[in-house]
Amino acid sequence: MDTQGNGTGAQALRPHAEDAFAHELKALSAADDRPRPPRWKLSPWAVATYLLGGTLADGTAVTPKYVGPRRIVEVAVSTLATDRALLLLGVPGTAKTWVSEHLAAAVSGDSTLLVQGTAGTPEEAVRYGWDYARLLARGPGREALVPSPVMRAMAEGATVRVEELTRIPADVQDALITILSEKTLPIPELGQEVQAVRGFNLIATANDRDRGVNDLSSALRRRFNTVVLPLPATADAEVDIVARRVDQLGRTLDLPPAPDALAEIRRVVTVFRELREGVTGDGRTRVKTPSGTLSTAEAISVVTHGLALAAHFGDGVLRPSDVAAGILGAVVRDPAADRVVWQEYLEAVVRERDGWQDFYRACREVAP
Incomplete structure (x- = not known):
């Protein structure tokens, strides 16, 4: 991932996790001899070590990214190794976004496949949009289709992040149901579909304080394994x-x-x-x-x-x-x-x- 921004050589103010901690991820990958799920950059054990910190056999110090109960991280990582999506739930400031970014960086090596949830998030952000200049010039076709981060993650077998899921309108939320249950994204305009390849999964975050804003439907909630991130205990x-x-x-x-x-x-x-x-x-x-x-x-x-x-x-x-x-x-x-x-x-x-x-x-x- 290019962290140089506008190409002037200036350092990014806030590098992505996979760039800021590239040396740790590289050291973990070299030391990691445990089985890795398809298309994962690290094994679940190494992903948890990256989040929680530790010292590797070669002396490399892995800094903790999350300070909290180990079991919470283990449950989150193991969820991503299954076919269920992960929902990180908690009050504001409990590091939900921070944890989701580092999970994606450790699992897929790319934390930038991101849908930022707001009251105005359109369905195209979850499914796909169109390049209207090409659409008008050449008619409907894959070259005119603009894939969403979710569609890209499905095609690449990567991890996609959806921030503030409960702020997204309910009808847009529901676009995720088929994706998470059938692992496919239909493109009816072309009579085609995109099927998720192995390695695909989704991490969503939601705020406890947003209950009643756009509550998740029971059908969508069933597609997630929910992990609650608590405030620091002491x-x-x-x-x-x-x-x-x-x-x-x-x-x-x-x-x-x-x-x-x-x-x-x-x-x-x-x-x-x-x-x-x-x-x-x-x-x-x-x-x-x-x-x-x-x-x-x-x-x-x-x-x-x-x-x-x-x-x-x-x-x-x-x-x-x-x-x-x-x-x-x-x-x-x-x-x-x-x-x-x-x-x-x-x-x-x-x-x-x-x-x-x-x-x-x-x-x-x-x-x-």
Whole structure:
């Protein structure tokens, strides 16, 4: 896959997984002597190792892409080795898109076969469209047909990704039923069909918060094996996730390493978890929950923005003043209701917590 973008030699801001971790995938492939399903680049064991991390016999360190229960990854990988599609379900920020991208990269070596689900996603995004200039000039034919990512994956025996499946209109969702059950995509205009070759499968993601938007029909849901991605079970696990991703993003953005950033990362994670769960970490104080999700992904964004502030407008040390505005923006989504939640949390929890006075003052300074 060409990661050079416009051909000027500029490095991609956000390389695809198969490019960013090409050295790990190559090392895993060389060390992988286990059976591989048809057209898979790695064995299921190696795919799971790529996601969960480990050290290979030659000393190559494989970085964890997902920090969570091992069994979840094993179930997801084994699903892709069958004829059932995989649905990754969870609240916002549980790394559904991240996991789906890395699964596709490890299985097929290509994570770019992607349908992004929105309320305006047309049926052509799932089936096929037409090059109307060629259609008018030459009439219906395969040369005028524009295959969707799903059709390409079927023909190539690859993994295709469908993001935010429940945001796609129900009638477009249903176009997947024949594809997933019969493994064929009819082209009635040409009297032809495209049959999926071995290796084809589909990974979809869906948001728990989108229930009632475009719920999956029972017929379509039966075609998926659903794996629920939970929020990090402990604060330490979430801190680890945030620290790893912030380090990766910082290197991509050429931000200098921030010494002792872990203390502020832990503070951001603590605030998010307490507001998300409605209780302080010691279980002694109940707090109101805001309207936002306060996900791990948002914590990563807050810390990365704080690092940019520290690097460009500070002394390079991540301080409470660098993360305060980002936390405020993440918490106060509904100005009327969330402002009250945040003020009460500041006064009842942050103000009284030992060692948090600098953070309290920084939050008061940016408070609306």
